[in-house]
Structure formats: structure tokens, C-alpha cells
Amino acid sequence: MDIFTKNYLDGFMAEVIGRNPGEPEFHQAVREVAESVAPYITSAPYLMDLKVLERIAEPERIIIFRVPWTDDRGTIQINRGFRVQCSSAIGPYKGGIRFHPSVNLSIMKFLAFEQTFKNALTTLPMGGAKGGSDFNPRGKSDGEVMRFCQSFMTEMYRHIGADTDVPAGDIGVGGREIGYLFGQYKRLKNEFNGTLTGKGIAWGGSLLRPEATGYGLCYFAEQMLATRGAGFQGSKVNISGSGNVAQYAAQKAMRLGAKVQTLSDSDGFVYDPDGLDEEKMAYVFQLKNMMRGRISEYAKKYPTAQYFPGQRPWCVPCDIAMPCATQNEVEAQDAENIVKGGAICMAEGANMPTTPDAIRIIQGAGLLYSPGKASNAGGVATSGLEMSQNSMRQHWTAEEVDSYLRRIMSDIHAACLKYGTQEDGTVNYVKGANLAGFIKVAGAIVDQGLV
Secondary structure (H helix, E strand, C coil): CCHHHHHHHHHHHHHHHHHCCCCHHHHHHHHHHHHHHHHHHHCCHHHHHCCHHHHHHCCCEEEEEEEEEECCCCCEEEEEEEEEEEECCCCCEEEEEEECCCCCHHHHHHHHHHHHHHHHHCCCCCCEEEEEECCCCCCCCHHHHHHHHHHHHHHHHHHCECCCEEEECECCECHHHHHHHHHHHHHHHCCCCCCCCCCCHHHCCCCCCCCHHHHHHHHHHHHHHHCCCCCCCCCEEEEECCCHHHHHHHHHHHHCCCEEEEEEECCEEEECCCCCCHHHHHHHHHHHHHCCCCCHHHHHHCCCCEEEECCCHHHCCCCEEEECCCCCCECHHHHHHHHHCCCCEEECCCCCCECHHHHHHHHHCCCEEECHHHHCCHHHHHHHHHHHHHHHCCCCCHHHHHHHHHHHHHHHHHHHHHHHECCCCCECHHHHHHHHHHHHHHHHHHHHCCC
């Protein structure tokens, strides 16, 4: 990076940090993109003059609101709700809703910023947004979750719509929560439309939407591995998390011939040296989605598996690492363990799960490494397909949706190759994804004037 570009980058980041103090996750997400696109911006001075990156880093709208609700004892509870609408340059805002105690403004802004580039990579007309609450659905009854969702939507419905902002699920927001949210939206608006995605199949949902992020992750990793003449067949795969993304990534990787060795939750991880199979996967689906249990129960069910409380799965040697839990879960020591364990590929299923220090270690060791905005885009891509089906009042087959998903992930990989291939022939997927997404969003911003 030349001195002029470095000065531009340093000045830009100083302004971002100064305007957004105390938001480390947001700073991290912006810096990762800015480092990739700064040379492109300084080579096209009009982008500097029009302050395009500065505009993307400043959300178009931030809504913060109170969410009062009553628990089963009749006690009043108060949570905080968020919706960060980052960019509508290429389409209506699109992004998930997260219910988790860690939710705060910094995390919402980082996720909305990331979503802007991720959605651009899908080639579908979707802007970037994210929302959520510090509400924790874990341990809550169905009635408590319903009352919370109804209160949350009673405020948020004013700010969303099929042509304005289309939320979806995320951590803590699955089919149950989407159902309650959609029901309240329909009740308040007296409209049945495609304002939320991830809906039930019987009332406007798309086949393969639950599977899409995990399946898309594997489709993208397949493309990465193929650049080195490798694949999933016979590979050992470590996956973190045990929610929606992790479950379907494990299922698809297993069906592609891999041995999936690990799953985790916030309490620890399980290691199964025999690998998962269809019976074990069925138990995981039941455990996590029906019983809402902890992953430690897996080791009790299958005695050959070991449970490691308070630890992450990256100490177990593997060929392919897939972090699918949450942001910044892979730290420097974890990255060193992944490298020492013989991995050749790390594909992110979560949003920004790898710290900057860990990324440097992974890339420095020559591993294939993809950022979440590229490799986990299958979920939002299929949400976009659900929007299309809702608009046309059509319902596509699983084979049709899967075909679209495979093509979209292939196109994203091709874009990463186009913008991320280095002089020595290696591919910097971070640079490729950031540049591909930025160029599309920046072009739309320039075309639409100062708005």
C-alpha cells in the first residue's frame, strides 16, 4: 500500500472511530473492508470526492426502541430493540433479526455493514440491514417468546415492508419466532405479503431456506477446494456451533463424503472420532430444534464422543474448518491450532467469526480462507429467492431453489477470483469479496446522486 493510500485509510478510520466511539465490532468490520478497497478508491479519485465509502459506513437509518413484555409470572420485562438500515443503494433493505443477550448497537451496525456487501455479492437486488434485541429466548416458554415477538413487531412494523425492508431470522430467531413476528405484522398492517423471509412453507416460505446458509457454505467451500484439486470426500471437518447454519453445514458436508467431527455451543464442544451420520444428525436436529437442549447431551447419547466444557473445537486436527457460531470466536491461538492440525481450508459460516490476528495467521500459513460475507451468503440469497416467489405468488421446487443456490454461490466464488487473484496465482478471498461487493454498491451510489 503506497503512502497516499495509507494516509487515506488512516484518515478514514480515524473519522469512523471518532464518530462511533465504543463500537469495536463495527470498527473491525469497517476496517476489514476499507483495507481491501482503499487502493481501488485512491486510484479513482472521484470516489474520494463523492465520499462513497464514508456514506456506506454511515447507516441511512438507525431505529432503537423499547420492547416491554410480560413473563409467565406476570412480571413486566424491558428489552431494547434495534434495526440498522445501512444501505438501500441496490434494493430494499434486507437482513436478519438476532435475539441474544450480546446484542448492542456496535454488533447491529457491524452486521448491517457486512450485510450490505454480502447482499451485493449475491447479484440479487437487496440492500443491507440488520436488527435484533438483547432478549434471550433460551429457557423461555412459547408464550413468553410470542409476547416478546408481538411487542417487538408492534414497533418495528412501522419501519419495514416488502419494498422497504425485509427482515429474516438469525441467532435466536428461527421458525417459531418468524411465525410470531409475521403474525403480528399481518395483524397490524392487514396485509399478507413478503415482508419477512424464513416463513413456514404453508404460508409463503421457500423450500431449502432453513438449509440454505449451511448448504451454500459447503457449495462455496467445494469451489475453493477445487482450485487445489481437493474436495470434501474423505476430509475431516470441524464445525463450531450447533444452530441452523452448523446443522445443515454438517449435513451437507457429511453427504459430500466428509467426516464431520465436532459441533459446539456456548458451553463447550463435542468431538466424535467416528464422525456424524444420518442417525446422529437426526438426533442433533431433535436436540437443538425440538428439545432446545445443549450439545453436551450428544456425548451422553453416543458414548464414543467426548465433551469438552468451556473449550472450542479448533484444538482437534482437521482438513476443513467451518466456524458457524458467532463473531470473533476464532482467536490467534485457535488459528495456530487449526494450522498445526493440518487444515487446508477455512470457510466462515458465521458473520466475522475470526479476529484480525487469527486471519493473518490463517492467510500467512497459506490456507484457503473465505470471509463470511462470501461463503455464508447462501442464506440471504435464498431469502431473496423467497422474496421473488412471494412477489410472483409462486412456489418453486426444492430442486429449483437448490439449482439457483448453487449458481449464486458459484457466481460469488467467480467474483472473488476475479478481484482477489494475486500475481502469484493465489486467491485473497477477503480482498475479492470486499472489492466485488464495493464496486457494485459504489456504482449505484454514484448513479443515484447525493442521497
